[in-house]
Amino acid sequence: MSEAAFLLSTTVNGEPVTVAAPHHWTLLEVLxxxxxxxxxxxxxxxxxxxxxxxxxxxxxxxxxLTLAAHAQGREVTTVEGLGHCHGGCHPLQDAFDRWTAAQCGFCTPGILMSAEALIRKRGRAVEHTEVAEALAGNLCRCTGYTKILDAVVDASQQMHPAPGKE
Amino acid sequence: MLRLPPFRVVSPDTVEGVVAALQQPGARLIAGGTDILPNLKHWLDRPEVLVSINRLTALRGIVRDDNAGVLRIGAGTTLTQIAEHPDVQQLFPSLAQSAGCVASPSIRNMGTIGGNLNLDTRCRYVNQTEFWRGAIGGGCIKSEGNVCHVVPKGRNCVAAMSSDNVPVLMSLQAVIVQAGPEGTRTVPLCDYYHADGTRHTHAKPGEITTEVQVPLPTSARRTHYVKWCVRKSIDFPLVSVALRFDLDKDDVSATISAAHVVAGVLGARPRQVRKLDAILGLALNDPKVAQIVSEAAFKQCKPLANVPYETAYRRRMIRVYTRRGIEAMVNAG
Structure with a gap:
């Protein structure tokens, strides 16, 4: 192995991974x-x-903007691993399907990862304003943000049903 | 696709290790990477080594030190952690505001306060791809050329300091701790910047910012941060103003005893708005305060064509945003 590469040991979607990567590669390039x-x-x-x-x-x-080296020894979760604990399809993915929120689909993986973190941290059904704030760094050039916000709110309600409502 | 230039990465786990690694020729520091990596992807520099503070856990965290009368913020603390910290929200609301409005949530999860204070200056003629810079004749003083496209015949780089937190921490009279080969030293943030976009801080070669110390308030005060940018997130500010008014009691009708107003995104050094004596002794909710301060900011701040939008319009927006900031402070009670 040349000096320009290093062994990156990390966990990707729950699986331990060891891969040779050039120092100047980003995590995105390695993935x-x-x-x-x-x-x-x-x-x-x-x-x-x-x-x-x-x-x-x-x-x-x-x-x-994450150096591959910065993922050393840490846990990386990508959209491919999102549904692992939910039998393959995360409630967010299901909601995006039902609300036709994916549109062209290019921004969807990033939006799902931002939205999942929001719902997990809140631990409850979320509202449109907090979803908009959490997704403020995810651009959608189809610009159909309404369906995206609706889908995230819906998914959070599916995951955290209000008491007395089944 | 933007390729990074080749470099090695080293990740020491002590401050001493980082300082030693920075002594290598062509070494540069990387924390969150949200400022340096886009610049490297634009091939604005070709460092041989990036010294990462990724493993330097000692630089993370926020501690209220009542004995020293300061809030200590480790330089590796992320902007999200600062914006969400209860002590910051309670003691320094304008800092919670500024840290919480940088770029986007994911960038705030990565970017650190140390990186934000040492943010490189920006200019519409610099933060472009190498191809773009070549198309205007081979860059400028700050990149690979020798001319200034903002000030014709200018010999001094006027790239702008676009950090949201710098004007706020200057208004809060923060002090930073710098560790280097000759040991550590403290620098008042107000003295840390100078008006040269190519070398805009007084950091010595091989130094790293390790801590920000924000003096705890000794009197009642109101603080606020306002910025104008194209969209509500992601974008850099086009003008920004940090406001701080010390009061003789904890009420918006109280008398102003001191004022600290700092404007950003003008040149490489944020500008402290002076000659505010006329508002001392007035009540904060006196409409004359907003008028006097916004007029002083307008008179003293002269934006250059270093970031987008017309300079005359940006100058007027300094007045508008200063006034709105003070009105928001008063309306919040």
Whole structure:
């Protein structure tokens, strides 16, 4: 192995992964071009669009501005791992389907990762305003944000039903 | 797709290790990476080594130190952690505001306060791809050229300090701790910046900011931060104003005993608005206060064409946003 590469040991979607990566590669490049996890999108590639949002130890971060070295020993969750604990399909993904919130779909993986963190941290059904704030770093160029907000609110209600409502 | 130039990454786990690693030729510091990596992707620099503070857990956290009379914020603390911290929200609401309005939630999860205080200056002619810069004739003083596109025939770089937290922490009279090869030293933040966009801080070579100390309030006060940007998130501010008014009692009808007003995004150094003596002795909710302060800010702040939007319009927006900021403070009670 040349000096320009290092061994990255990390956990991706619950699976331990060890992969050789050049020092100057971002986490996004390792996910997409070494691990074939192409769900996280390479949009602006400089922190404007949020299409590359993944979770690092449960926090939404931009994989395009995260050095691969910064993922050493940490837990990376991408959209591919979102449904693992839910039999393959997360309630958010189900809601995006029912509300036709994916539209062209390019921004969807990033939005799902930001939205999942919001619902998990709140631990309750969320409201439109907090969803809008949590998704403020995820651009949708189809600009159909209404359906996206509706879908996230709906998913959070499915995950945290109000007492007495089944 | 924007490729990073090749470099090595080292991640020491002590401040001493970081300082030692920074002595290597061509070494640069990386914390959250949200400022340096876009700049490197634009090939504005080609460092041989990036020294990461990723493993430097000692630099994270917020501690209220009543003996020293300061709130200590570790330089590696993320902007999200600062914005959400109860002590910051209670003692320094304008800091919670400014830390909570930087860029976007995911960038605030990554970006640190140390990185934000050492944010590189920005200019519409600099923060572009190498191809773009080549198309205007090969860059400028701050990139690979030798001219200034903002001030024709200018020899001094006028790139803007666009940090949201710097004007606020200057208005709060914060002090930063710098660790370097010669040991540690403290610098009042107001003295840390100078008006040269290519070298806008007084950081010595190989130094790292380790801590921000914000003096605890000794009197009642009202603080606020206002910024104008194109969209409500992601964008850098086009003008920004940090406001702080010390009061003789905890009420908006109380008399103003001191005023600290700092405007950002003008040049490489935020501008402290002076000549505010006329408001001392007035009640904060006296409409004359908003008028006098916003007029002083308008007179003393002259934006340059270093970030988007017309300079004349941005200058008027300084007046508008200063007035609105004071009105918001008064209306909040």
């Amino acid at each position: 997409r071009y070494k691990l074939d996890l192409i769900g996280s999108k390479q949009g602006c590639d400089k922190g404007d669009c949020g299409a590359c949002t993944v979770q690092l130890d449960g926090e939404p971060v931009l994989a395009c």
